[in-house]
Amino acid sequence: MNTSPTLTGRRFEVRYRIRAATLDAAREAAAALALEQSVEVPMDAVFDEGVRDHIVGRVISVEPSAERRFTAADGRFDVRVALATDTTGDDVAQTVNMLFGNSSLLDHVELVDADLPDSLVRACGGPRFGIEGLRRLTGATGRALTCAALKPQGLPVEELARLCHTFAANGIDIIKDDHGISDQHYSPFLARVRACQREIERAGKETGRRALYAPSLVGSPKALYERAKILRDEGVGAALVAPVLIGLPVFQELVAEHLNVPVLAHPAYAGAARVAPPFLLGRLFRLLGADAVIYPHFGGRFAYSEATCRDIAQTARSAWGNAHATLSVRSSLPVPAGGMSVDRVRELVDFYGRDVMLLIGGSLLRSGPQLPERTREFVRNVAAASEGVPA
Amino acid sequence: MNTSPTLTGRRFEVRYRIRAATLDAAREAAAALALEQSVEVPMDAVFDEGVRDHIVGRVISVEPSAERRFTAADGRFDVRVALATDTTGDDVAQTVNMLFGNSSLLDHVELVDADLPDSLVRACGGPRFGIEGLRRLTGATGRALTCAALKPQGLPVEELARLCHTFAANGIDIIKDDHGISDQHYSPFLARVRACQREIERAGKETGRRALYAPSLVGSPKALYERAKILRDEGVGAALVAPVLIGLPVFQELVAEHLNVPVLAHPAYAGAARVAPPFLLGRLFRLLGADAVIYPHFGGRFAYSEATCRDIAQTARSAWGNAHATLSVRSSLPVPAGGMSVDRVRELVDFYGRDVMLLIGGSLLRSGPQLPERTREFVRNVAAASEGVPA
Numbered sequence: 001m002n003t004s005p006t007l008t009g010r011r012f013e014v015r016y017r018i019r020a021a022t023l024d025a026a027r028e029a030a031a032a033l034a035l036e037q038s039v040e041v042p043m044d045a046v047f048d049e050g051v052r053d054h055i056v057g058r059v060i061s062v063e064p065s066a067e068r069r070f071t072a073a074d075g076r077f078d079v080r081v082a083l084a085t086d087t088t089g090d091d092v093a094q095t096v097n098m099l100f101g102n103s104s105l106l107d108h109v110e111l112v113d114a115d116l117p118d119s120l121v122r123a124c125g126g127p128r129f130g131i132e133g134l135r136r137l138t139g140a141t142g143r144a145l146t147c148a149a150l151k152p153q154g155l156p157v158e159e160l161a162r163l164c165h166t167f168a169a170n171g172i173d174i175i176k177d178d179h180g181i182s183d184q185h186y187s188p189f190l191a192r193v194r195a196c197q198r199e200i201e202r203a204g205k206e207t208g209r210r211a212l213y214a215p216s217l218v219g220s221p222k223a224l225y226e227r228a229k230i231l232r233d234e235g236v237g238a239a240l241v242a243p244v245l246i247g248l249p250v251f252q253e254l255v256a257e258h259l260n261v262p263v264l265a266h267p268a269y270a271g272a273a274r275v276a277p278p279f280l281l282g283r284l285f286r287l288l289g290a291d292a293v294i295y296p297h298f299g300g301r302f303a304y305s306e307a308t309c310r311d312i313a314q315t316a317r318s319a320w321g322n323a324h325a326t327l328s329v330r331s332s333l334p335v336p337a338g339g340m341s342v343d344r345v346r347e348l349v350d351f352y353g354r355d356v357m358l359l360i361g362g363s364l365l366r367s368g369p370q371l372p373e374r375t376r377e378f379v380r381n382v383a384a385a386s387e388g389v390p391a
Numbered sequence: 392m393n394t395s396p397t398l399t400g401r402r403f404e405v406r407y408r409i410r411a412a413t414l415d416a417a418r419e420a421a422a423a424l425a426l427e428q429s430v431e432v433p434m435d436a437v438f439d440e441g442v443r444d445h446i447v448g449r450v451i452s453v454e455p456s457a458e459r460r461f462t463a464a465d466g467r468f469d470v471r472v473a474l475a476t477d478t479t480g481d482d483v484a485q486t487v488n489m490l491f492g493n494s495s496l497l498d499h500v501e502l503v504d505a506d507l508p509d510s511l512v513r514a515c516g517g518p519r520f521g522i523e524g525l526r527r528l529t530g531a532t533g534r535a536l537t538c539a540a541l542k543p544q545g546l547p548v549e550e551l552a553r554l555c556h557t558f559a560a561n562g563i564d565i566i567k568d569d570h571g572i573s574d575q576h577y578s579p580f581l582a583r584v585r586a587c588q589r590e591i592e593r594a595g596k597e598t599g600r601r602a603l604y605a606p607s608l609v610g611s612p613k614a615l616y617e618r619a620k621i622l623r624d625e626g627v628g629a630a631l632v633a634p635v636l637i638g639l640p641v642f643q644e645l646v647a648e649h650l651n652v653p654v655l656a657h658p659a660y661a662g663a664a665r666v667a668p669p670f671l672l673g674r675l676f677r678l679l680g681a682d683a684v685i686y687p688h689f690g691g692r693f694a695y696s697e698a699t700c701r702d703i704a705q706t707a708r709s710a711w712g713n714a715h716a717t718l719s720v721r722s723s724l725p726v727p728a729g730g731m732s733v734d735r736v737r738e739l740v741d742f743y744g745r746d747v748m749l750l751i752g753g754s755l756l757r758s759g760p761q762l763p764e765r766t767r768e769f770v771r772n773v774a775a776a777s778e779g780v781p782a
Contacts, residue, residue, distance in 0.1 A: 006576065006577060039543030040542060040543065040569055040571055040752070040753065041753030041757070042754075042757055044757050045753045045756040048543075048546055048550070050545065051544075051545035054545070055545030056543075056545075086575055087544060087571065087575060089573050091573060091574065091614070093609045093610050094573040094575075094609045094610065096636060097570065097573070097636055098571065100660060101571065101636065101659035102658075102693075104659070104660050105658060105661065105687055105693050106693060106694060151430060152431065152436070153429075153430060153478060154398065154430065154441065154445065154446030154477070178431055179492065180429070180488060180489065182480050182485040182488070183482065184479075184480045184485075185397065218482065218484045218485045219483075219484050220482070220643060220644040222644060242488065245484050245488055245492065246638055246640055246641075247637055247638015247639070247640065247641045248638070249611040249636075249638065249641075250611065250637075250640075252611060253611040253612055267496060268488055268492035268495070269487055269491060270496065302496050302497060303497055303498040303499075338496075361432065362432030362433050363436075365432055366432070366433055366435050366436035
């Protein structure tokens with residue numbers, strides 16, 4: 001019986017890591033995984049030939065993990081599965097569903113990477129500005145960019161606006177809300193955005209430089225879309241959004257249909273421990289439209305390794321990596337953060353090159369009355385460290 | 392300096408589990424966690440008294456984990472933190488941000504539970520139907536409910552509709568789409584929903600019983616809201632939604648503003664390994680409006696333990712557990728699934744009692760031409776197993 005003659009038969013490759021005691025056990029787990037991420041029934045419940053041939057996931061290979069950090073005793077296997085492109089419907093939520101919906105509930109499986117279907121890539125489109133756009137809008141050429149954060153939350157609007165002016169007047173390129181600042185009664189969204197944007201513009205007139213203010217958008221779709229309108233109405237230059245917190249599909253729709261400015265993606269609630277950060281932050285956030293991607297740099301207060309940080313930056317900046325793609329997807333700007341300080345500027349620029357934005361938050365703010373001087377030092381150090389460093 | 396005289400000072404308790412070598416190390420990690428989940432700067436960067444007193448998270452206690460599965464050598468500590476209610480803004484996304492935004496990126500921290508603020512509970516409201524509503528709408532009283540799934544995906548609309556009729560005509564209470572069925576070209580949403588709903592109604596006329604069809608809603612907000620309208624237009628009786636896949640805040644808005652029928656929550660992509668499933672599925676999904684909560688029962692093809700399953704059911708069904716709450720939040724119906732079979736019906740009803748819905752998917756479908764008989768056996772077994780079993 002073949003009741004579905006219209007299936008295209010197109011496939012895309014997804015890579016998982018499986019923990020298993022033996023190669024045989026890994027093969028068995030891989031076969032179960034391929035069913036779980038496609039038809040979700042045992043093979044003997046698939047009576048339709050078309051479904052069996054063109055919908056059921058297919059294991060391409062199962063091999064002991066080549067990653068250096070694993071030894072044979074760790075029992076880690078790299079699994080490649082070919083999923084049917086038809087099952088994704090070129091929709092973000094549904095693609096994530098097919099990549100890792102049920103298997104996210106399996107302790108022994110990690111989603112490592114995927115050659116996302118070209119049709120999905122076309123439907124999403126990636127960053128609208130990317131690294132070049134961010135450089136053009138801020139006027140930052142030939143050096144790494146700088147970013148600072150308005151915090152702590154709880155401060156009233158006037159205090160946040162004052163901080164915003166200090167950062168802008170002293171040379172910071174992008175000034176973002178702390179991601180914890182949303183629409184609380186102590187700093188309501190509309191009043192805050194108006195006041196901070198006014199200070200950005202005032203500083204611009206004083207210095208002749210253009211900084212961008214990136215307010216934090218957190219909420220349900222209705223609130224997000226209303227706030228995006230406020231950004232447009234007030235002429236705000238950027239936005240900060242945590243894609244996992246609001247939902248990956250919402251992020252994509254928000255960026256594509258409601259925002260006309262660069263978007264910084266924040267990793268809040270992205271710690272689904274078994275999706276590899278380079279894929280989630282570097283590839284998926286980028287595909288969905290993040291112009292810059294914030295993530296915790298190693299040696300700060302978070303747990304990412306040096307290799308993970310290098311991979312995130314590489315994935316965010318490199319040419320789009322689909323095997324057959326002739327697609328052009330702009331690069332995202334890596335934004336290492338999470339406990340960085342002015343003392344680490346040279347090390348960071350040496351590690352990432354010039355196509356990076358350094359984000360320093362609490363470490364600047366603790367300087368209290370010395371904030372203007374400390375901010376200028378940050379800006380100077382970034383410019384100096386960037387000299388002679390390749391992009 | 393105290394620039395924020397309007398802070399309410401209200402707090403709510405959040406419980407985490409921390410992995411640390413010693414009690415001292417755990418105390419240090421807890422202090423860092425309280426900062427991370429509130430102001431996100433070191434304490435010496437907080438110059439405002441109001442913020443220090445009423446916004447900064449406070450550690451209530453740090454104790455070696457009392458959970459039986461841990462020994463002292465495991466180095467697990469239970470940490471209670473009081474967060475400021477003001478920081479949540481009574482918004483779903485922002486509350487999740489404050490509960491576990493940045494800390495989701497810390498390998499050594501797990502979110503275990505929280506006494507969600509009454510104001511948030513009031514804003515969300517919980518299930519609109521709950522267990523009683525599901526019983527009323529299906530006519531299933533004095534016994535566990537039954538659920539079956541339309542799959543595998545890839546089948547055309549007519550095949551899915553035929554399955555739907557078979558299940559409805561043979562006594563299943565709720566027939567849901569496989570969560571992988573979305574709006575693919577082989578079974579487009581509108582055509583599928585119309586055809587399946589027609590079969591549900593035809594079976595109803597034949598049997599005099601009312602079954603509910605729960606189509607799967609997957610997509611970005613615009614698509615979700617359009618499809619919710621189709622459900623209303625077509626008189627469909629229920630909906631299946633994966634809250635984490637579409638985004639928790641979207642789920643809440645979808646249920647509250649766009650759906651007028653019971654909602655089954657699916658756990659796809661909910662495997663953020665370090666949010667305790669009873670909190671995420673049992674409490675949070677329920678609060679956001681899930682009338683029934685699907686999850687993998689132990690002994691199937693997923694990894695949840697017996698204790699986790701018992702806790703999910705308990706959290707979903709018990710009186711709402713806020714310490715100070717005089718709030719009434721309806722119960723959610725637990726729906727154990729994930730590789731269940733007709734042979735396990737009695738065991739499942741004995742384990743959960745009668746306030747449960749048993750979901751059997753692939754194991755029914757593999758019976759092929761015997762599907763009607765096998766479905767009737769499932770329905771009969773559930774009724775028999777429910778006799779004399781307390782709710």
